[in-house]
Amino acid sequence: MKIRPPRLPEEPPPGPTRPAFWRSPLRGPWLTSLLGSALLPLVVVCAVTGFLSQAAYDPSLGGNSLLPRGGLGVDLYFFSWPTRPSYLYALTQGLHVSTGLIAIPLLLAKLWSVMPKLFEWPPVRSMAHLLERASLALLVGGSLFVFFTGLLNIQLYYPWPFRFLTAHYYGSFVFLAAFALHVGLKLPTVARAFRERGVLRPLRADLRHTLAEPYREGTTAPLEPDAPTMSRRTLLATVGAASLGAGLMGAAQSIGGPLRSLGLLAPHGRDAGGGPNGFQINKTAESVGIKPSQIGLGWRLKLSGRSETELTRDDLLAMPQRTYDLPIACVEGWSTTQAWTGVRLRDLAARAGVEDAGQVVVESLQGGGALRKVTLSSGQVADERTLLALRVNGSDLSPDHGYPARVIIPGAPGVHCTKWVSSMRFEAA
Amino acid sequence: MRRLGAAYGASPLHALAVVASFAVAGYAFLRIAQSPSALGTFLWFGAAIVAHDLLAFPLYSTLNLIAHRSPLGPGDEWLESRRVPAINHLRVPAILSGISFLMFFPLILSLDSTRYAHYTGQSADVYLTRWLGICAALFLGSALIYAIRLRRAPRS
Numbered sequence: 001m002k003i004r005p006p007r008l009p010e011e012p013p014p015g016p017t018r019p020a021f022w023r024s025p026l027r028g029p030w031l032t033s034l035l036g037s038a039l040l041p042l043v044v045v046c047a048v049t050g051f052l053s054q055a056a057y058d059p060s061l062g063g064n065s066l067l068p069r070g071g072l073g074v075d076l077y078f079f080s081w082p083t084r085p086s087y088l089y090a091l092t093q094g095l096h097v098s099t100g101l102i103a104i105p106l107l108l109a110k111l112w113s114v115m116p117k118l119f120e121w122p123p124v125r126s127m128a129h130l131l132e133r134a135s136l137a138l139l140v141g142g143s144l145f146v147f148f149t150g151l152l153n154i155q156l157y158y159p160w161p162f163r164f165l166t167a168h169y170y171g172s173f174v175f176l177a178a179f180a181l182h183v184g185l186k187l188p189t190v191a192r193a194f195r196e197r198g199v200l201r202p203l204r205a206d207l208r209h210t211l212a213e214p215y216r217e218g219t220t221a222p223l224e225p226d227a228p229t230m231s232r233r234t235l236l237a238t239v240g241a242a243s244l245g246a247g248l249m250g251a252a253q254s255i256g257g258p259l260r261s262l263g264l265l266a267p268h269g270r271d272a273g274g275g276p277n278g279f280q281i282n283k284t285a286e287s288v289g290i291k292p293s294q295i296g297l298g299w300r301l302k303l304s305g306r307s308e309t310e311l312t313r314d315d316l317l318a319m320p321q322r323t324y325d326l327p328i329a330c331v332e333g334w335s336t337t338q339a340w341t342g343v344r345l346r347d348l349a350a351r352a353g354v355e356d357a358g359q360v361v362v363e364s365l366q367g368g369g370a371l372r373k374v375t376l377s378s379g380q381v382a383d384e385r386t387l388l389a390l391r392v393n394g395s396d397l398s399p400d401h402g403y404p405a406r407v408i409i410p411g412a413p414g415v416h417c418t419k420w421v422s423s424m425r426f427e428a429a
Numbered sequence: 430m431r432r433l434g435a436a437y438g439a440s441p442l443h444a445l446a447v448v449a450s451f452a453v454a455g456y457a458f459l460r461i462a463q464s465p466s467a468l469g470t471f472l473w474f475g476a477a478i479v480a481h482d483l484l485a486f487p488l489y490s491t492l493n494l495i496a497h498r499s500p501l502g503p504g505d506e507w508l509e510s511r512r513v514p515a516i517n518h519l520r521v522p523a524i525l526s527g528i529s530f531l532m533f534f535p536l537i538l539s540l541d542s543t544r545y546a547h548y549t550g551q552s553a554d555v556y557l558t559r560w561l562g563i564c565a566a567l568f569l570g571s572a573l574i575y576a577i578r579l580r581r582a583p584r585s
Binding site for chain 1: 436438465470480485486516524525559563
């Protein structure tokens with residue numbers, strides 16, 4: 001059975017399906033190959049760090065998994081998230097957001113450069129061609145969907161009806177599947193373009209020496225190019241500048257320090273005021289419904305293990321205090337390092353009668369929220385730097401920063417560093 | 430076998446790769462379909478497929494065309510006359526301003542500012558001023574460079 005494409009005229013109708021419609025002299029296999037080659041390492045790093053971000057939540061423990069459970073859900077995590085180095089999650093998530101930001105201008109440029117291919121004629125040459133084009137629809141849609149949901153998420157803007165995490169996570173599967181196929185299919189094209197024109201050689205041409213790539217049927221090189229008004233150098237420098245600027249926003253809020261002030265458009269690149277509690281907040285006390293009476297003198301930490309006790313804040317202050325410089329790193333790709341003082345989780349486990357502590361289930365005073373109840377791994381409990389922090393930078397925690405007590409774990413996502421802790425239940429290893 | 434290959438239009442490896450790719454995508458779509466607001470997710474995904482080609486591209490292409498036809502455009506035989514074309518001094522800052530707006534519009538326009546204030550304890554108002562400042566700096570810088578280039582250009 002021969003699959004015959006529908007009968008269409010041999011000659012493309014007037015309009016964008018005719019090669020002569022596309023006039024830009026800069027389009028061509030070389031430009032697209034260069035943009036694609038720049039995108040490839042960014043997408044790989046972004047994808048790997050994205051999956052690591054999922055693993056960092058230790059989704060196999062307790063209720064930590066944020067993805068819908070059951071059915072065909074596959075857990076891809078084979079290791080417990082380590083606690084060393086302390087900046088581990090800050091690094092992976094900072095990279096994830098920053099590479100995503102850097103990739104977006106390059107992605108837009110690439111979409112511009114392959115525009116003629118949307119209108120290629122005939123629209124379907126064979127079954128293979130049809131499937132390729134369908135995959136490209138998933139590639140274009142998937143890339144814009146995943147990158148822009150991520151971009152809007154870091155700005156805390158959610159104009160859609162769905163749950164961000166589910167859509168972003170599974171959307172990335174669609175994108176990466178189409179991306180992998182695309183890379184495989186286009187490698188010969190890229191190799192040929194670089195072989196014929198050099199990898200960076202076309203960048204040497206200034207405007208007067210900018211030439212259109214020779215027309216070849218099926219490529220994006222123009223049939224009847226206009227005279228160039230912009231060199232490839234200028235075009236790529238502009239796109240590069242946009243990428244660099246975007247990446248700077250990500251780096252500024254992730255690396256922090258003097259760099260943070262350069263994050264002019266970064267959601268968490270702001271000056272948070274001076275003083276010991278003057279650093280970036282995620283979720284103010286008021287926004288999650290914490291009442292002053294809950295965190296006042298009547299607050300008790302319910303500690304359970306082999307025995308059950310209740311501790312006041314003074315009881316906790318009476319226990320041996322330790323101070324460590326540890327970063328808090330959020331899933332939106334920003335982090336901040338502060339000096340935290342508090343009680344080692346190990347010591348609290350001993351107080352609860354669980355000497356060889358395994359996991360701990362930490363609960364917060366906040367009423368709702370996805371991870372108000374978090375399970376920490378035995379590795380995290382055992383690390384000497386994992387604290388129930390009572391003070392930061394020498395002063396008591398402010399209510400927005402989790403007063404009376406918050407957990408701080410080296411290397412872990414900020415959302416696991418529970419604020420306004422109400423109870424901790426230790427389980428034996 | 431060869432007839433199948435001819436009907437398909439590419440090698441068996443191609444077919445295998447395509448099937449594998451669609452299988453993974455299909456799994457993801459299935460998981461999305463099982464989630465709440467599945468329809469909304471698919472609609473937004475559909476919008477993502479067409480957003481650039483049907484919205485963004487016509488928009489910025491038209492703007493570029495307008496710039497070309499305007500007095501700032503290259504005009505005829507600018508290459509021969511060796512005048513410095515002004516159009517890139519408009520295009521480059523416009524592209525950078527446009528991309529920065531496209532990427533950071535929720536903050537620039539203070540959309541959902543209540544949530545931003547709830548989460549960070551700060552106001553999102555500053556971003557509009559900052560972005561406008563960035564745009565001003567870009568256009569001013571471009572104008573400055575243009576003036577310098579004009580001065581250095583050989584007189585025709």
